[in-house]
Amino acid sequence: MPVTPPRLALVASPTDRAQEAEAELRKSHDWADLEQADIVVALGGDGFMLQVLHTMLETERVRPVYGLNLGTVGFLMNRHKSSRTLEERVARARSIAVSPLWMEATTNGGTVTTSWAINEVSLLRETRQTAKLEIVVNGKVRIPELSCDGVLVATPAGSTAYNLSANGPILPLGSKMLALTPISPFRPRRWHGAILPDNAEIIFRARESVKRPVSVVADQTEVRDISEVRVRAWPEHELTLLFDKGKSLDERIFAEQFMV
Incomplete structure (x- = not known):
């Protein structure tokens, strides 16, 4: 036939x-x-x-x-x-x-916004003040305080975009990995990021978030003045x-x- x-x-x-x-x-x-x-x-x-x-x-x-x-x-x-x-x-x-990635962002006012990201989820400082971020992976605090312009989580498909510009690693498709990459880190100076399995849940907490406001961008969706962001891959979609x-x-x- x-x-x-x-x-x-x-x-x-x-x-x-x-x-x-x-x-x-x-x-x-x-x-x-x-x-x-x-x-x-x-x-x-x-x-x-x-x-x-x-x-x-x-x-x-x-x-x-x-x-x-x-x-x-x-x-x-x-x-x-x-x-x-x-x-x-x-x-x-x-x-x-x-x-894709699934992002859940909570603002200082308690508003919760969710969004998909196919390339990356990036946290960025909103003012001249350096952002201070706590990074938690799978329930364990990995970096108590990262002083930086920002940080991002990239998929393999997005690893050659903003992630590469921030000197992050290129991830082959099918690697089932995520790139966790700092953007202009100040402290700790020697931390250049990490490669994580795509079943990891990553939590970012903005420290001094009123004095040092931070926004989050999931591809084309932006949320400002965030206090916490949760990110994980979603292979079911x-x-x-x-x-x-x-x-x-x-x-x-x-x-x-x-x-x-």
């Missing part, structure tokens, strides 16, 4: 480039409604890809996503132009599983990205480690 091809839905960033590409693709392909689709084709950059993935997590309608880069860096995307048809590229694509063969995310992560 012939194999039924997957039903594709098309979504696009509001940028001019993405909108022009969407109009062109609408004419040359048959597209399914988003609700009935098996695979989502996303036109845009990494920021738009994160937006699409977050929407899936919030609606619990998770489907594989094949991205076409019409942004800038496009680390999570595929090249826009190819000699193959879009259907061929999607059919031949390799799937990569990505486990695994996401799937599709990449052209030889251009998959794990190959890009591997290649980043040899760039000079």
Whole structure:
């Protein structure tokens, strides 16, 4: 019996480039409604890809996503132009599983905010005052007081983003690890971060949080004046990205480690 091809839905960033590409693709392909689709084709950059993935997590309608880069860096995307048809590229694509982070932030006023993060959760000082943070891993205080500009927890998929800029380690996909990386640490000077298993629960407590206010950012969600933040990976809500063969995310992560 012939194999039924997957039903594709098309979504696009509001940028001019993405909108022009969407109009062109609408004419040359048959597209399914988003609700009935098996695979989502996303036109845009990494920021738009994160937006699409977050929407899936919030609606619990998770489907594989094949991205076409019409942004800038496009680390999570595929090249826009190819000699193959879009259907061929999607059919031949390799799937990569990505486990998001789950963040729960409590403010000084007691308000609790939860959010997903696919790249990283980062804590940052809000003023000129250095942040002072207590770091707890799996119920044990590992650093009683970290004086710094901030600290972040990155997934393997996000380890080449802000984490790499903060001199954190690049994590291969499938490593089931998280990068815990300080941002401009002052005390203790010799602590450069840690690599943790992705079943670890990490708690950050802001010390002197009124005098030294701290914000937390989970990808694109920011909460200010926090007193405590809990972070853990959530493999039960695994996401799937599709990449052209030889251009998959794990190959890009591997290649980043040899760039000079």
